[in-house]
Amino acid sequence: MTPPRSGPRPSTPKIASVAIGALALALWPLVTGSFGVDLVTKTMIYAIVALSLELLVGATGLVCFGQAAFFGLAAYAAVRLSPEGAAASLLWLLPVAMGVGAGYALFMGALSLRTKGVYFIMVTLAFAQMAYYVVHDTPLGGGTDGIYLYVKPVVAIGSMLLLDLDKPLPLYYLVLGCLGATFIFLALLLRSRFGRALAGIHVNEQRMRATGFSTYPYKLAAFTISGAIAGLGGVLFAVKDGFVNPELLSWHFSGAVLIMIILGGLGHLRGAVIGAFAFALLQELFKSEAIFGAFAKHWLLGLGMAIIASVALLPRGLIGIGELLTHRLRRTPRVPV
């Protein structure tokens, strides 16, 4: 039996919610200052990385604990490949650096897909840690201090400058564009025959194999695509901060991205984006001295308790709130988790 050629069309409320979110992000710089623009730029980069992980965890059921490696290696590649003292063109830098992320993902996936479950989580962690130590301990990576990107790349055709990424606003809209493109690309990918095959692998890999699918190439392809998208996030991060250090590749970042997508709700692309924003906003909320005063120093306590509460109250993640509320209002029984 072959899976349907494409998945169901997205419902109108789904499209509407995405469109409203995109519009709000596009208008955000009009109502906020430089702090708000910077914060949302960073959050949107996290959302791109969260989307890349959602392709593996939510769509395919592969829990990867090494996303920081693709992110960080691409960021390092972007800095290393930029000529010193002159601006590189993002038009070639971006694909090349994304290729570095995809290449490492291909290598990591080819080997680690032999294992399953928690073993798979740990093997991906091991490969990510290897990349971390290579960057941390060899001259290639510049050690603990990291490397600066002195001249930021430009988007230019010939001598015509299209986007000057040294300014916050062009960078903001570039990142927003990349987030939108990633979202649409993944939405189409998951509706395609390839995406339906991934969904089948998620539900029952044994049965997919029995129906004649060689599942390994599908999983490896998903892994490589995910590495490329995480690499996109890495390049944007390097351009935004103008600085890379080994902490970009640390397992703490892989863990944080995983937390974002679980918090948002697995199995939905919107969940990944919502999770990234919720994580960033909760951080800012609990760090706020205006609300918590001297206690803001211990903001991690608030974040931790919010996360625990979300597990206790929202078993389907933040995206399940709507469903939870409609069931409560209509007094219909809840679907068991």
Add this chain to the structure above:
Amino acid sequence: MDLATFLVQCLNSLQYGLLLFLVASGLTLIFGIMGVINLAHGSFYMIGAYMAYALAPVVNATLGGGFFTTLLVGLVLAIALGYLLEWAFFSFLYEREHLQQVLMTYGLILVFEELRSLVVGDDVHGVSPPDWLAGSIPLGDLMTYPVYRLFISAVCLALAAAMWYVLGRTRLGMTIRAGATNREMVQSLGIDIKFLYRVVFAAGVAIAVLAGMVAAPVSSVYPGMGNQVLIICFVVVVIGGIGSIRGALLAALLIGVVDTFGKVVFPQAAGVLVYVLMALILLWKPDGLFKVGS
């Protein structure tokens, strides 16, 4: 490397490996028997180390005992903490997906770290071993080896033996192993599985806390020490095979040797060696060295 250095490094790797085993055994026990991925396990180790630092003056002032009284008080507190945590946070996680457990226990890590920061602050502390264990044994002409490190190894070995005996040779151990295989079946035979899980969890927490308390004099006490030990313990658990105490012991000793000798022989690549080892072992045996159950 001369013979004396080699011998000292052997003892060091044995002590490090055994300590890792102690922390990892609780992790593999909780994972193998209850099916819960507990990221907060490293925090229990951290709590233990801070207990060794903060409890000692209090215990000395009130009970007047020395090192062992502090250990005992710490253990009692740890068992109470484990029992309470299982009741409040973990008991409703069994039915949930693994990733929900990851999220919840990640939240617990943050809470424990910040509570630690609120209660005892963010400074690095040293803890001195008790006087009668503070000496050193001469090895060859130039080298000496601290007695306290030998003491750590002895404690770990004793606990490993106790765990093997309880799980493998007693009725309690038998019901625990049966509960790991089939929860419903054990319950229908009239055994209070909820209570059993609570006991296992409390024991796992107590072992990690004990490891932290015993390790405090050699590793010193610092913020973030729990996270550092957590990842390496997961490495131990998966190399050994999830749920296997025997596997965890072997894997911990292996990692102790690789890490300790790696730091001496290839100092540039010391950090990565453990992960290379794990990747190689899992590519060779995708279910760890000692696979448990089906």
